Amino acid sequence: MAERKRKSDLRKMMKKFWTNPTAVMGAILLFFFIGVAIFAPQIAGVNEFGDNYQIPRVSWSSSPQPPDAEHPFGVIGGRDVFYGVIWGTRTAFRLGLIVGLSATFIGVVVGSIAAYFGGIIDEILMRITDIFLSIPFLVAAMVLTTIMGKGLNNVMIALIAFGWMSSARLIRGNILQAREEQYVLAAKALGQKDGLIIIKHILPNTIFPVVVQLTMRMGNYVITAAALSFLGVGAEPGYADWGTILSYARNWMTMLDQAWFSIVFPGIAMVLFVLAWNLVGDALRDIFDPRMRT
Amino acid sequence: MNNNNNHKKPLLSVKDLRTYFHTEDGIVKAVDGVSFEVYPGETLGIVGESGCGKSVTALSIMRLLDEKGEIAGGEIEFDNMNVLSIPENKMRKLRGNEMAMIFQEPMTALNPVYTVGDQIMEAILLHQDVNEKKARELAVDMLQRVGIPEPGKRVDEYPHELSGGMRQRAMIAMSLSCNPKLLFADEPTTALDVTIQAQILELMKELQNEYGMSIIMITHDLGVIAEVTDRVVVMYAGKVVEYADVNTLFKEPRHPYSWGLMNAIPRLDEEKEKLYNIPGIVPNPLDFPEGCRFSTRCPHATDKCKTEEPPLEEVGEKHFAACWHIDKLLEEIKRVREGESA
Numbered sequence: 001m002a003e004r005k006r007k008s009d010l011r012k013m014m015k016k017f018w019t020n021p022t023a024v025m026g027a028i029l030l031f032f033f034i035g036v037a038i039f040a041p042q043i044a045g046v047n048e049f050g051d052n053y054q055i056p057r058v059s060w061s062s063s064p065q066p067p068d069a070e071h072p073f074g075v076i077g078g079r080d081v082f083y084g085v086i087w088g089t090r091t092a093f094r095l096g097l098i099v100g101l102s103a104t105f106i107g108v109v110v111g112s113i114a115a116y117f118g119g120i121i122d123e124i125l126m127r128i129t130d131i132f133l134s135i136p137f138l139v140a141a142m143v144l145t146t147i148m149g150k151g152l153n154n155v156m157i158a159l160i161a162f163g164w165m166s167s168a169r170l171i172r173g174n175i176l177q178a179r180e181e182q183y184v185l186a187a188k189a190l191g192q193k194d195g196l197i198i199i200k201h202i203l204p205n206t207i208f209p210v211v212v213q214l215t216m217r218m219g220n221y222v223i224t225a226a227a228l229s230f231l232g233v234g235a236e237p238g239y240a241d242w243g244t245i246l247s248y249a250r251n252w253m254t255m256l257d258q259a260w261f262s263i264v265f266p267g268i269a270m271v272l273f274v275l276a277w278n279l280v281g282d283a284l285r286d287i288f289d290p291r292m293r294t
Numbered sequence: 295m296n297n298n299n300n301h302k303k304p305l306l307s308v309k310d311l312r313t314y315f316h317t318e319d320g321i322v323k324a325v326d327g328v329s330f331e332v333y334p335g336e337t338l339g340i341v342g343e344s345g346c347g348k349s350v351t352a353l354s355i356m357r358l359l360d361e362k363g364e365i366a367g368g369e370i371e372f373d374n375m376n377v378l379s380i381p382e383n384k385m386r387k388l389r390g391n392e393m394a395m396i397f398q399e400p401m402t403a404l405n406p407v408y409t410v411g412d413q414i415m416e417a418i419l420l421h422q423d424v425n426e427k428k429a430r431e432l433a434v435d436m437l438q439r440v441g442i443p444e445p446g447k448r449v450d451e452y453p454h455e456l457s458g459g460m461r462q463r464a465m466i467a468m469s470l471s472c473n474p475k476l477l478f479a480d481e482p483t484t485a486l487d488v489t490i491q492a493q494i495l496e497l498m499k500e501l502q503n504e505y506g507m508s509i510i511m512i513t514h515d516l517g518v519i520a521e522v523t524d525r526v527v528v529m530y531a532g533k534v535v536e537y538a539d540v541n542t543l544f545k546e547p548r549h550p551y552s553w554g555l556m557n558a559i560p561r562l563d564e565e566k567e568k569l570y571n572i573p574g575i576v577p578n579p580l581d582f583p584e585g586c587r588f589s590t591r592c593p594h595a596t597d598k599c600k601t602e603e604p605p606l607e608e609v610g611e612k613h614f615a616a617c618w619h620i621d622k623l624l625e626e627i628k629r630v631r632e633g634e635s636a
Contacts, residue, residue, distance in 0.1 A: 183405040190390035
């Protein structure tokens with residue numbers, strides 16, 4: 001019976017979601033990207049000579065070839081842009097999800113420990129957070145990837161290492177508020193353990209803003225990773241990643257009329273990807289908020 | 295209910311309890327030398343104005359003070375155990391199981407994201423060795439006992455779907471689900487309207503008869519005290535000023551503060567321009583007056599009161615009060631009561 005009740009709650013929330021036009025638009029865009037990612041081999045084919053995430057070389061000429069029937073998004077640096085954009089969708093999801101979830105997880109752990117125990121523990125953890133926040137994000141990520149070497153995995157590590165602080169602060173603030181609620185005292189008076197009080201009573205009342213923040217930032221991580229790739233400290237050349245394709249255009253910056261397609265197509269993909277997550281995040285904020293759930 | 299406690303051993307005995315809060319402005323002596331006993335099956339009332347240390351006393355006994363609070367002295371003996379020396383993990387087993395608490399605001403004391411049933415089951419699963427299905431049955435049974443109609447349906451409802459009175463009943467169900475020996479009721483009826491108040495008090499009395507637990511009723515409402523308690527501790531500014539049987543307290547108050555509280559109750563059979571109130575406010579806990587802490591508001595205060603602290607002395611059988619000028623108070627009471635009967 002409890003199950004049934006929860007399901008009907010879920011259905012109510014879903015209904016709210018689907019009657020919200022921005023949510024629907026965001027969801028359609030997101031599903032579109034998910035579809036592209038899943039069916040990448042069917043849409044763009046596979047790399048017959050090796051790793052699918054390596055954009056196959058289609059020409060040894062260094063000059064860009066504008067879009068034509070065989071290469072609908074053109075060719076740059078000898079690589080097929082269409083293949084790169086399609087397979088790059090998978091990279092974008094992988095990067096966004098792994099970085100987003102890991103950074104949020106670290107942030108939630110740090111923030112909730114700091115807030116719940118307070119005192120000296122809070123002080124130490126929050127000063128560490130401040131130190132991380134005081135380092136310019138892009139510079140720090142660049143330095144880290146330079147030290148660890150190129151490659152998507154190193155980019156992700158750098159993004160996680162310098163991306164957890166805002167969720168730590170957000171959850172800490174929310175918990176400090178929730179900690180004063182009487183139901184926390186009531187749970188203590190029932191003899192509940194500290195750890196379980198955090199997990200069972202405090203987090204469910206504070207996690208929604210973090211989920212919304214995570215959704216909103218999912219797209220931003222992809223943009224930042226693209227920026228790193230563009231600057232030459234991101235994924236290896238030839239990797240199916242939107243930023244990598246952009247970076248090929250770097251050499252043609254003064255002759256953009258010849259290389260426009262290597263900016264426009266991955267650029268559109270990125271803008272729509274960020275837009276999709278932001279729209280979904282906005283909608284989730286409206287729906288998840290427990291104070292608006294009646 | 296239980297006036298013959300001479301031969302019984304108290305369930306809870308608090309001796310000279312001192313709870314201090316370390317704040318940025320200095321040390322707040324919220325509870326400063328409080329002693330009382332609670333016998334099995336009785337209801338002890340703790341009465342006093344806001345900020346006199348009633349709730350802090352309860353939280354100290356359950357050891358639920360926040361990090362700023364510290365028990366600076368005294369002894370708490372509960373069920374032959376020294377509460378202050380029990381390790382935290384054992385203390386956790388006592389909470390909810392042996393001693394439980396109900397709160398003033400049933401809305402905020404129930405977690406909005408869980409159903410009422412979930413929260414009662416949490417208490418049961420913590421302390422009893424049962425599976426979830428059984429815990430659920432027990433939860434429904436508990437809801438039934440606290441007088442919630444259709445408990446099988448209500449068990450799956452969220453706190454916001456219940457009315458204030460229902461929530462407080464659910465809260466009581468939660469705290470009684472493990473059959474505690476001692477129940478703290480921290481202003482359980484303050485947030486409810488009067489008709490519901492009466493129902494909840496009635497329910498608590500019934501449950502006490504059924505389960506035989508002791509109750510510590512914390513309130514600022516002498517009406518509640520008169521209705522449900524057996525013995526009463528009157529607290530003022532962190533100290534016990536009077537400690538007596540409930541009937542004795544109302545018939546023969548021996549502290550000007552207790553007398554003032556009684557006078558402050560509006561009565562239907564009198565016509566008055568203005569309701570009586572005790573002049574002044576509770577002193578700042580950072581800076582309590584020397585001597586008797588009530589001296590700043592007491593109509594009978596003399597120089598002695600402002601310098602020397604009156605001890606809590608036996609003024610009658612099982613009746614204690616801390617006042618230098620009980621004689622003056624007695625005259626006042628006599629004058630007022632004669633005036634009434636005339």
